[in-house]
Amino acid sequence: MSEQPDTTEFDAAELDAAALDAADELAACRKNFLLDDGTVYLDGNSLGALPRSVPARLADVVEREWGSLLIRSWSESGWWDAPERTGDRIAPLVGAAEGQVVVGDSTSVNVFKAVVAAVRIAREETAAGRPARTEILVDAATFPTDGYVAASAARMTGAAVRAVPAAEMAAAAGPTTAAALVNHVDYRTGELHDLAAATAGVHRAGGRIVWDVCHSAGALPVELDASGADFAVGCTYKYLNGGPGAPAFLYVRRELQPRFDSPLPGWTSHRDPFAMASGYEPAEGAARGRVGTPDILSMLALEEALGVWDGVGMEAVRRKSLALTDFFMARVRAHVPEGRLTSLTPEAHERRGSQVSLLCEGELEAEAERVMAALHERGVVGDFRRPGVLRFGFTPLYTSFADAERAAAALGDAVRAVESER
Amino acid sequence: MSEQPDTTEFDAAELDAAALDAADELAACRKNFLLDDGTVYLDGNSLGALPRSVPARLADVVEREWGSLLIRSWSESGWWDAPERTGDRIAPLVGAAEGQVVVGDSTSVNVFKAVVAAVRIAREETAAGRPARTEILVDAATFPTDGYVAASAARMTGAAVRAVPAAEMAAAAGPTTAAALVNHVDYRTGELHDLAAATAGVHRAGGRIVWDVCHSAGALPVELDASGADFAVGCTYKYLNGGPGAPAFLYVRRELQPRFDSPLPGWTSHRDPFAMASGYEPAEGAARGRVGTPDILSMLALEEALGVWDGVGMEAVRRKSLALTDFFMARVRAHVPEGRLTSLTPEAHERRGSQVSLLCEGELEAEAERVMAALHERGVVGDFRRPGVLRFGFTPLYTSFADAERAAAALGDAVRAVESER
Known part of the structure; x- marks a missing residue:
């Protein structure tokens, strides 16, 4: 993945956290979050x-937009267009x-839409x-949810x-492959997979690919357009800080939108929702995913x-993410007695x-x-994830080297x- | 529907609103809402x-539960169980x-779960x-959304x-009927359909029935258990006042729960979600709908x-709802010149x-x-609903006769x- 910067030119174990924090180009982002300085999150x-x-x-949304404006807010407060507008922010x-990302529903529900639609396009x-x-x-x-939902879609x-192991997806795709569903970053190990290579491999076989970017969106550059990805689904409550259970997003590549045949055709993805027509005619563009x-x-x-992302470049996020994880891995080696912990993360x-x-x-x-x-x-x-895995997430907008x-x-x-308690 | 009280013993047109409000057994409920007294909503x-x-x-949920407790809130603040707990409130x-109602997803998505599951059970x-x-x-x-989603499920x-017209559902069901999807109250006309009779008719034919109770939940008694309904789906942002786009609910009759085979098997409806198992084994009970x-x-x-429903009986809600709509219809006849408006509501x-x-x-x-x-x-x-329909909703917890x-x-x-502007 040549687009990823190779940044860690220091020997992390020898540098101190204060010096790294002083040089942190994203240090100012932390003030945009409400965090308890006594806790390392x-x-x-x-x-x-x-x-x-x-x-x-949110208080304004509740008290003024809902409480006072009530139904008028669907137009006057921009509620109706929020799924596409928020999608364009992501x-x-x-x-x-x-025009390719829409927000709504859970990740699982969006995986269902995307996998079914991918199968339909590949067959057509x-x-x-x-x-x-x-x-x-x-x-x-x-x-797990991706696997369960894919089984239902199948x-x-x-x-x-x-x-199939994610790293072998390109090689595994063949003439009977309709769709592939791959996690960009493994939720358990933190391993990053090669989005462009797997996409190209599945496309060579004539299949369509759906990416789950839950653990990469907001954490590192995700090149959906550039890689040729067909569909992607991601959650917004991890690195995008949207709040517990915040709605997920669905990316449908622009050229596939006219052929995006959703298994969940609801009234808000109708071409003319307020016609209340008995027959479904899908909207154009990202709205078709509603x-x-x-x-x-x-x-x-x-x-x-x-x-919080205004003015933040994802390359800077990636640089800091790699530096933080390098530094943490080195400091774990320094602080934890040998032979106790093995990193699952590459x-x-x-x-x-x-x-x-x-x-x-x-x-x-x-x-x-x-x-x-x-x-x-x-x-x-x-x-903690069974069996025996300790996970530590590094969020460059608010994690400091001192935290690590x-x-x-x-x-x-x-x-x-x-x-000592044994 | 003999369980509905026949309450309007007064000639509504002859009574004045103030007298009716003075006798309103639910008048005290209005203070539980933030309403602008200058507007009739x-x-x-x-x-x-x-x-x-x-x-x-909500401020406490955001600032303390999310902001301070963060991930701990999934257990300590009861987030994880909220779908079943809120379902039990409904x-x-x-x-x-x-134990039969779970909250989550949109009405449309729940219609998909229920209709597919109903078809599967009927076939089995x-x-x-x-x-x-x-x-x-x-x-x-x-x-519309019910029809679009039913077509996808089909x-x-x-x-x-x-x-099939809702009133003819019982008669229309036959040996090839897998499932029926019926609106308890028609969103456009306000017509109420007979839940028990249609359910019995579909059951006689060996099919299963899904009720859309979006326009009846919180507005009038809905006898899901007593009527023998198999599935029901409802929204919570209308008469249940849950806020714009609040999550919907799904009712699965207890005896059907072990056979409820959801087309959307996500990780949170797994029997042991944190095992992160690769194979799906559904949870028991209402949680299976997650x-x-x-x-x-x-x-x-x-x-x-x-x-706001604490201590409120649905029979009292129904009495007031009928009195309010009787009164409004009578006062419309009194105030609006003849020949301009026809009631679509029975x-x-x-x-x-x-x-x-x-x-x-x-x-x-x-x-x-x-x-x-x-x-x-x-x-x-x-x-306003095209073409030419003016809709007025009467919400007994906060609508007064003076409003009407x-x-x-x-x-x-x-x-x-x-x-006069013609």
Whole structure:
């Protein structure tokens, strides 16, 4: 992935956090979040922190737009267009030109729309006499919901799912492949997959590809337009800080939009919703991905939250993300006794997302949940995934090198504390 | 529908609004809403008014639960269980015992889950040698999204949709009927359909029935358990006042839950979500209707909004709703010149929901949108539906008889004003 900068020219273990923070080009972004300085929050890969301006904006949405203007707000407060407008705020963060991203529903529901639509397009494109496209390839290490939903999409389109490691997706695609569903960053290990290469491989086989960018959107450059990706689905409550369970987004490549045949054709994606026509005629553009009435409170909180990206370049985010994760990995080696933790996250920059996943080894594996609890007691928040995985998310807009140093030191303490209780 | 009280013993036209308001057993409920006393809001059938306690609760959810507790709130603030907990708050309002209602997603998405699941159950129950169940009956006057989604469900299950008037659903169901999808109250005319009779008719034919209770939940008694309904879907932003685009709810009859085979199996409806297992094993109970990560900001706003129902009986709501709509219809006859408006809403109580829909006649039909605009200028908010329909929703918790009187008088003025501009 040649577009990724190779930035870590320092030996992270030898530098101190204060010097790195002093040189941090994104340091000023932290003030845009409401954070407790007593806590090191390394779980932004699960739930992003609260942007400072969201409470006041949401109060205004509730009290004035809902409470006073009521139904008039659908037009006067811009509620009706919020799914496309918010989508256009996300678009530049995922390498998409405007008009291709729409916000609404959950990630799971959007995976269903995208996978079914991808299968339909691939079949429509397959010439008579060619093998039937009966297969949906799914990233073998996928976040579970993608696999469950892909299986349902397969069942309902007469296809079958085959699990394939993400790195082998391009090679695995063949003449019976209708669609592939791949996670850009593995939620468990933090491994980054090559979006352009897998897309090209699936396209060579005549299939269509759906990317799950939940763990990359807002964490690193996602080149949807440039890579030729067909569909992408992402969540907004991780690195996009939209709030718990905030609505997800769906990217449909512009050239596919006229052929995007959604399995969830709701009234708000109708060409003329207020005609209340009995027959469905889909809208043009990103709006075709809409289904029911948009969830305004959550959507407008998200829209406000996206303001923290104003003036922030994703290349700078990537530089800091890699520096933070390099530094944290080095400081973990310095603070934690040897042989206790193994990194599941690749060392190579081009294969790393913005989290570090550490596997507890030996006797510590069964104690991993207690290690994470001991870390929480020390004011460091990461999360635990069975079996034995400690996950730490690094969110360049608000995580400092001092946070990473403190977390690594606390992790050493926590491991020793748990071991001393045996 | 013998369970509906026949309450209007007065001649509404002869009574004055003040006397009716003085005798209103629900008058005290209005103070639980933030309303502008200068406006008569008769659009609660589209977007319910703001319950007074919601802004402070939502501020606490955002600032403390999200901002301070962050990821801990999934357990400590009860976020994870909110879909079932909020469902159990709605259950008594729709005649359901606990454990059968779950909140999440939009109405459209829930219609998809319910219709596909209904088809699957009906087919599974059909003995070998019997005709294939290839038909989904859909209320011919349905809200559009139901029809579009039913068509998609039909396409994806190898069935076909047939449109049937709601009142004829029981008679239309036959040996090839897999499922029927019916609106309890027609969104356009306000006509109330007989839930128990249609359910019994579809069951006699061996099919399963899905009710759309968007325009009845919170407006009148909905006897889901007692009627034997299989599935129901409803929205929460109309008579339940949950806020714009608030998440919808799904009722799955308890005895069907073990066979509820959702087309949208997301990770949060897995039996053990945090096992992150690659194979889907559905949860028991209402949770099986979940899909992705629940939308917490909107869901907790809704949960708080449901507090306005504490101590309110649905029979009292129904008594007031019928009295209000009787009164309004009578006062419209008194205030509006003859021959201009025809009620699309049935006079008979057992066929009336909680709205009044008036069709503009003759020359006025083309001017209906201007009539509604003139009403808005006079501080009365209803809504307009093409072609020529003026809709007025009556929400017994906050609409007064004085509101109805003022609206009828303003409607007379508005009609005269529009006519004078010809």
